[in-house]
Amino acid sequence: MTVTLTETSSSPVRALSARVPVAVVGGGQAGLSLSWHLVQRGVEHVVLERETIAHEWADARWDSFCLVTPNWQCRLPGWPYRGDDPDGFMVKDEVVAFVRDYAASFAPPVHEGVAVTRLAPAPAGGYLLSTSAGEVAADQVVLAVGGYHLPVVPPYATALPERVVQLHSQQYRSPDRLPPGDVLVVGTGQSGAQIAEDLHLAGRRVHLAVGSAPRIARRYRGRDMVDWLHDMGHYDMPVEEHRDGAAARMGTNHYVTGRDGGRDIDLRRFAREGMQLYGPLTGVRDGRFTFAPELAANLDRADRVDDSAKDLVDAYIERTGTDAPVEPRYTPVWAPETEPEALDVDRIAAIVWAIGFRADWSWVRVPVFDGAGYPTHVRGVTAAPGLYVLGLPWLHTWGSGRFAGIARDAEYLADRITELAGSGAPTGLGRALAGAAAASAAGIA
Numbered sequence: 001m002t003v004t005l006t007e008t009s010s011s012p013v014r015a016l017s018a019r020v021p022v023a024v025v026g027g028g029q030a031g032l033s034l035s036w037h038l039v040q041r042g043v044e045h046v047v048l049e050r051e052t053i054a055h056e057w058a059d060a061r062w063d064s065f066c067l068v069t070p071n072w073q074c075r076l077p078g079w080p081y082r083g084d085d086p087d088g089f090m091v092k093d094e095v096v097a098f099v100r101d102y103a104a105s106f107a108p109p110v111h112e113g114v115a116v117t118r119l120a121p122a123p124a125g126g127y128l129l130s131t132s133a134g135e136v137a138a139d140q141v142v143l144a145v146g147g148y149h150l151p152v153v154p155p156y157a158t159a160l161p162e163r164v165v166q167l168h169s170q171q172y173r174s175p176d177r178l179p180p181g182d183v184l185v186v187g188t189g190q191s192g193a194q195i196a197e198d199l200h201l202a203g204r205r206v207h208l209a210v211g212s213a214p215r216i217a218r219r220y221r222g223r224d225m226v227d228w229l230h231d232m233g234h235y236d237m238p239v240e241e242h243r244d245g246a247a248a249r250m251g252t253n254h255y256v257t258g259r260d261g262g263r264d265i266d267l268r269r270f271a272r273e274g275m276q277l278y279g280p281l282t283g284v285r286d287g288r289f290t291f292a293p294e295l296a297a298n299l300d301r302a303d304r305v306d307d308s309a310k311d312l313v314d315a316y317i318e319r320t321g322t323d324a325p326v327e328p329r330y331t332p333v334w335a336p337e338t339e340p341e342a343l344d345v346d347r348i349a350a351i352v353w354a355i356g357f358r359a360d361w362s363w364v365r366v367p368v369f370d371g372a373g374y375p376t377h378v379r380g381v382t383a384a385p386g387l388y389v390l391g392l393p394w395l396h397t398w399g400s401g402r403f404a405g406i407a408r409d410a411e412y413l414a415d416r417i418t419e420l421a422g423s424g425a426p427t428g429l430g431r432a433l434a435g436a437a438a439a440s441a442a443g444i445a
């Protein structure tokens, strides 16, 4: 039996079966990587993607976006980086092409334009997916829906005058699409720092609320920091061995850029060149943005993190007797004389909120979430038989939510899926538990 035909893009239109052994939700690099492994193993499956393949890369990045990670780390299963610039950083269109060409290379059973709106255990075993194309029953389900679901904007944003254009970093495209005038960028994670730089380079007057994000140098002692960290085994370290344990999953990424071949992002230099830096934005009062007096501390902290990464590289070089040029440490080129505490709202024409995302698993009605709403799992395997998550930051290692580590995680899950299918063991929650879960999700238990 088939449900409907709803694909939207150039991929071949396929009929979506009402019953499949495995359903993969999400057609980004994570869902595709898993699909590649399932194809190799001859496991029948579908990939359900509500937009198009590589949607996030194509539609949720700014125009001048480029990877922060070097191209050689773009290694999907059966699809290594093939270009002539392994140490470079692909720009947005190249990333989209990399992922879409990957899909074209093995024709995964992707159904584009199919949104999964609800996932619940089926009373008879397995899972039931409610989709925009009808109901689909699956023995096993993989949630490969990325780690960045809902853009965060603070509640006081609604109190700002309508004339101030407000965008989340996900919606920001280019300096010339913002109205003329000063721009306030809030947040200095990877997106905020790069967007502030993008505006600054275009000659826009930028006010930047500096958060507690760490920074890392692009290069040190003759090599990219990523190369050093790779050699030091950092990218193979499982999350359990991380100093912060599972809390690493919620950490903010270090700011640095791959733009123009890659370089540091030095907020102090920006300040010297005219960018106005503030501490974290705390709210809006009496027509003024207010800021915590933490600018100096946050800049110092970011430098300390950079220094500590360099300490590790120095120790590694020493320990292994590696031949590497000596390089002096970073010397701060600017420091605030006072902590700026306020900024008139009237001065600002546009705001870019770059304060991150929150997860939205509300459509997953399977009791596998912890008190904070994070799916409980071990290497992506949840306690509900046959339900998996893939592609989340630090799911297993640093690279789990990036290009670098998705191949390893996808292979691991493909093995678990194949084993479970071969064992004939039931999946889902069983009749009694599935009934209880459904009742609880409906608010009647």
Ligand SMILES: Cc1cc2nc3c(=O)[nH]c(=O)nc-3n(C[C@H](O)[C@H](O)[C@H](O)COP(=O)(O)OP(=O)(O)OC[C@H]3O[C@@H](n4cnc5c(N)ncnc54)[C@H](O)[C@@H]3O)c2cc1C
Pocket (backbone or CB within 6 Å): 025, 026, 027, 028, 029, 030, 031, 048, 049, 050, 051, 052, 053, 054, 055, 056, 057, 066, 067, 068, 069, 114, 115, 116, 117, 144, 145, 146, 147, 148, 190, 191, 390, 391, 392, 401, 402, 403, 404
């Ligand atoms: C600004 C930014 C910069 C980044 N830079 C780098 C970098 O330099 N290097 C690097 O390696 N990584 C980087 N990443 C991290 C990571 O590689 C990307 O987030 C990547 O898109 C993750 O791939 P994914 O397949 O796990 O998830 P996504 O790309 O988010 O794909 C998930 C897919 O699931 C679909 N989907 C979601 N919900 C549903 C549903 N209910 N039903 C059907 N489909 C659904 C979405 O439409 C989407 O296409 C960056 C991330 C961000 C946000």
